[in-house]
Amino acid sequence: MEFLIERLPLYLDGAWVTIQLTIGGCAMAFVLAMVFGTLGSMKHWLPRAVATVYVEVFRGIAALVLMFWMAFALPLMTGFQLENRFAAIVALGLNVGAYGAEVVRAAINAVPKAQVEATVALNMSWFQRTRLVVLPQAWAQMLPTFGNLVIELMKATAVAYLIGVADLTAVAQQMRQGTGETIVAFTGALILYYLMAQVLITGMRVLERRANRKLGRTQAGDTGLKALLKHPAIGGGSAGVG
Structure with a gap:
């Protein structure tokens, strides 16, 4: 214990780098997942083909190999040297983003077709129906799997030291x-x-609860009498239980 206490500042410095890699990789993976997942859900063959190429290529490459390529092979090909930390973030973002794109595509396709058809009948544009109807429902379905991907990305940062990241x-x-x-x-x-994983898990659960609450869905813990009392016909949100 004394050994750990004396060297705690060094461990915290390393943990801060791990947090930076996790945040950067998650941000990049989220953007890529949303873009290519949305493209993959479209009816036209061209955006679906673009999304499929991205997903199949980067889902099939090990994150560590991609890190090595970004840090060591890319400079030989282009003459441009990425900073090791940034190379790790790009590799993790590309790899996890490919998995996330499939999550987004599946969640969007799971939205009931009748609701999409209703937005078309209301003369909503593609952007309007995606933003106002499709994504709010798909978002709640994405979050549990996104939570797993965030944890996996955080753990994958452990190999970044092999390209010189402290x-x-x-x-x-x-x-x-x-x-x-x-x-x-x-x-x-x-x-x-x-400890970092527990923080991420807690954060994702909070997001899940908020997303489900906005859609009026019962939370996982609201079962039995608790769920019954929250039902609008019984008294949830009005008189309650005195």
Whole structure:
């Protein structure tokens, strides 16, 4: 324990780099997932073909290999050297974004066709019906799987040290080599990774609850008498239970 306390600032520095990789990778993956997932749900063959190419290519490439390519192969081809941290973010974003695109596509296609047809009858444009009707419902369906992808991306940042990124795993590895305390060194990393994962899980659950609440859906915990009391016909939102 004393070993961990003395070296806590170093672990926190590594954890901060891991958080940066996670946030950057998630932001990029989310944008790519929304863009290519939406393209994949369209009727025209061209946007669907573009989305399919992206998904099949980057879903089939290991994140670590993509990191190596961004950090070492790309500079040889283009003469442009990416900063190692940015190379890791791009690799993670491209890889996880491909999985996310399939989640978005499936969620959009799961929206009842009758509702889409109703928006067409109301003369809504594609942008209006996507923004006002389709995405709010699809968003609630995407979130549980998005939560899993966020956790997987965070864990995938652990290999970024192999391209020279001083993340949490790199700090633990340096501690092990410098002190020989293998168990203690990696226990510190294990604890911090677990804590970061719990924060992400909690955040995604909050988003899920908010999305379901906006759609008027009963929360997973609202079962039995609690759900009955919230029903509008019984008294939810009005008199309640005195």
